[in-house]
Amino acid sequence: MRLTLRQMEIFLNVVKEGHLTNVAKEMGLSQSAISMSIKELENILGNPLFDRINKKLILNEMGRSFEKEIAPIVKRLRDIEYEFKNTANKGMVRVGASTTIVDYLMPPIICSYMNNYPNVKISLKEGNTQQIVELLKGGKIDVGFIEGIVNDSEIIKEVIGIDELVVVTADRGLNRELFIDTIQDEKWVLREKGSGTREVFLDYIKDKVDNINIFLELGHTESIKSLLLNHNCITCISKIAVRNEIKNGK
Known part of the structure; x- marks a missing residue:
């Protein structure tokens, strides 16, 4: 038989209270259960831990040595339990x-x-x-x-929203309904390779045109927007990225 944390907790409570009745009440156990736990503990250790005097348990030298050893262990275990119980929001x-x-x-x-x-x-x-x-x-x-499509069995995926890609330019001459094959030779500024926006767009138009004139690749949507405001270029980006510009007529 081995020592259990429950036995050590009961032992420390008996040391603190001195009376089995008080310990039983505090721990919600019967007095006989407390007494049996102490006896089992003493049997495991092979030595009595208390002197029984006038129905009171008095810690003896062996008991004091045992208390000194286990008190910090039990405290540490309680601290660990508390720490992990309260990590859900940390x-x-x-x-x-x-x-x-x-x-x-x-x-x-x-x-x-x-x-x-x-x-x-x-x-x-x-x-x-x-x-x-x-x-x-x-x-x-x-x-x-991410916005792009991921075909990787190692990744657990879930769609949590739907975005829309839009073709935008500051060139007022292109401000009309157009088809991709009529603007494929314009100066296109796209996100870099590996970008989900770029991959979705190119995948969508691949059956409609052989290629488009990719004039420049940039790694940030804001950089593309700044370039578009100052040059007659064209791009395809998330509608969310240009909602304010569209709203303000830019």
Whole structure:
């Protein structure tokens, strides 16, 4: 038979109270259960831990030595139990998200989460779809938010929202209904390879045109928007990224 945490807790309570009746009441056990636990403990150790004097248990030298050894152990185990019971709303969540999501969707979500869980820290890594997938597979993040399509059996996926891609330009001469084959030779500015936005767009038009004139590749949606305002270029980006510009007639 081996020592149990329950036996040690009962022993320490008996040391503190001195009377089995008080310990039984405090722990919600019968007096006989407390007495039996102490006897089992003494049998395991091969020595009495108390002197029985006038129906009172007095800790003897062996008992004092045993108390000295187990008191810090029991305290540490209680601390560990408390610590783990209260970690549900603590710690750090490592999040990865594609550029468009970081810029236009994540800020209010993160603020709301931090208000609801003030003791949880958030680590946010930004990248394109391919980079976020690699971070997730490498254990560098706990969850990822992307726009692109992922065909990887190692990744657990769930659709949580639907976005719309739009073709935009500041060139007023193109401000009319057009077909992709009539603008494929325009100067296209797209996101870099690995971007979900780019992959979805090119996959959509591949059956309609052989290729488009990719004039420049940039790694950030805001950089593309700035370029479009100053040059007669064209792009395809998330509608969320240009909703303010569309609203204001830019």
